[in-house]
Amino acid sequence: MFKSFEPNKIFVITSKAPKYVLFLFIVVLTIGLTEALVLSPEDYKQSDVVRIMYVHVPAAWISLGIFSSLALLSIGSFTFKNKNFALIAKSLAPSGLVFNIIALVTGSIWGKPTWGTWWAWDARITSMLILALFYVMYLLAWRIYDDKEKAVKVTSLIAILGAINVPIIKFSVDWWNTLHQPASINILSINTAIHSSMLIPLAIMTAAFALFSLLIFLMKYNTELIKVKNKGLDRL
Amino acid sequence: MINEIISMNGYGAYVWSAFLFTLISFTALYFVTKLQLLKEQKRFASKFGSLNVEKARAARSQNINREILSNTSNI
Secondary structure, three states: OHHHHOHHHHHHHHHHHHHHHHHHHHHHHHHHHHHHHHHOOOEOOOEHHHHHHHHHHHHHHHHHHHHHHHHHHHHHHHHHOOHHHHHHHHHHHHHHHHHHHHHHHHHHHHHHHHHOOOOOOOHHHHHHHHHHHHHHHHHHHHHHOOOHHHHHHHHHHHHHHHHOHHHHHHHHHHHOOOOOOOOOOOOOOOOOOOOHHHHHHHHHHHHHHHHHHHHHHHHHHHHHHHHHHHHHHHHO | OHHHHHHHHHOHHHHHHHHHHHHHHHHHHHHHHHHHHHHHHHHHHHHHHOOOHHHHHHHHOOHHHHHHHHHHOOO
8 A cells, every 4th residue: 555655656756846835835825924914804802913823823733733643654654664654754843843833932922912921831831842842852863863773663652652742732721721712713613713804814824834844844855765865875 | 004014003023023933934944954955965966976887877777866866967
């Protein structure tokens, strides 16, 4: 089943795709920024500061999504003994960490005018910080271990252990009293607490961020494949 | 209109700094990743150039190696 996705077969696609993804990302981001900064309405309570939501929320969603993917790929790597899964996970991690940092920093900037503080040790923020630490450990483990087999095992373990934190982040606002409001959007339900005039820019910015993570993933994956091929040339 | 967008009802510093931080992070990550890719492509081209004819022919028989070389020639 996984043979069609072997690096040798898909490199033709992954090496050409970044320029198209970059073009699409710039178009979607331009539309998203116009919607988010100019066209969308201000909030009746938070005024214009609510616009930070358009970078904060997509960044948090995507960093969570990427870490969940790392965990699934790590389980797949263990189960099917497929090295490509580990390579895909390794290529996804850098953009996941950057999105996590963006979510923390923009959340902090948003917190000052709304809560009166840059930082609070509330459940959602603390669990997002823990996720960032798992990302750092994951990326460091790839650098520390020269033995690739060992690196795959250690990074997989970090990703699977870190995945325990993902539902904690998601449900932290329901389980504990936090400064964060409960979730306004439920992907399993059509009922959301956000008006379409704000939901549409949020969706466009999420699409732009997803395209950016795809772009970085493709470039990083190509880099990793060429590294493997460089080692192959040494063995010739 | 422009002043309203810049001031954001007094929240301009917060809103613009959040968006700027995001865009700077994106730009930095893009260029770091691009540099790493270019570095590996150059290393591959230089290693390939030092192979003898027989080894180069063997390496060229793989589609992926040909694809890397064709991308490297565009650098």
